[in-house]
Amino acid sequence: MRKFLVYFFSFWALTVVVGLSVLGLRGSTSRKPPLEVFPDMDHQPKLRPQTVTKFAGFADGLSSRLPVAGTISRDSAWELNSFNTGKTEDGGWVDAMPVPVTHELVKRGRERYDIYCTPCHGAAGDGNGVTTQFGMAAVAKLHDERLIKMSDGEIFNTITLGKNLMGPYGEKLDPKDRWAVISYVRALQLSRLGKKEEIPDAVQANLK
Ligand code: HEC
Incomplete structure (x- = not known):
């Protein structure tokens, strides 16, 4: 019986000591790093911002990179101005193109139109x-006539968001490209509205 009591109390004491040392320390903090038995994937080579590193293999070794050419920042793309939305400050449609219409712009617009709009609207805009x-x-x-008279801003909005069966093209054409496409659509419209007298003499001579 005495032997049993000795065992019993030593076991009890051990349980108390182990229990306290494990449970009693829960919630207390320590500045020492924890003992890592299985580090799993805790330590990996990675890019820390604003440092020099060989890890990524860039020639200049800088971990922070400049945006790739042509990157559109979220901020600039979402800023609510007439260039990005086709709307004026008071919510109306922008009447005319907020970018200068140059030969380059129309050329770019023609290229984009041929890619994105021709499949439905036809190469000349006849809807065929x-x-x-x-x-x-x-x-x-x-x-x-309705679309000839439609403001550039409203067409911009249709390209951005789509309309009924026409899907949105906002994510395929950045705002500058949308204005470029509109400049080309206007050129297509003008090509039908022109009068014979407006054709330069040199070209008229060759008309059949
Ligand atoms: C998948 C076919 C399809 C493509 C591609 C497409 N459209 Fe359309 N578009 C339509 C349809 C269909 C309508 C008529 C929508 C409606 O019911 O009013 C339309 C209508 C329009 C209108 C008139 C909107 C209005 O308010 O009545 C414009 C302007 C227009 N499209 C421009 C474009 C331009 C610019 C592109 C190229 C960026 C383009 N569309 C690409 C199918 C298309």
């Missing part, structure tokens, strides 16, 4: 693109 043969119905004719 190839998709109309496959069930795309009621594609707008860009030469309609």
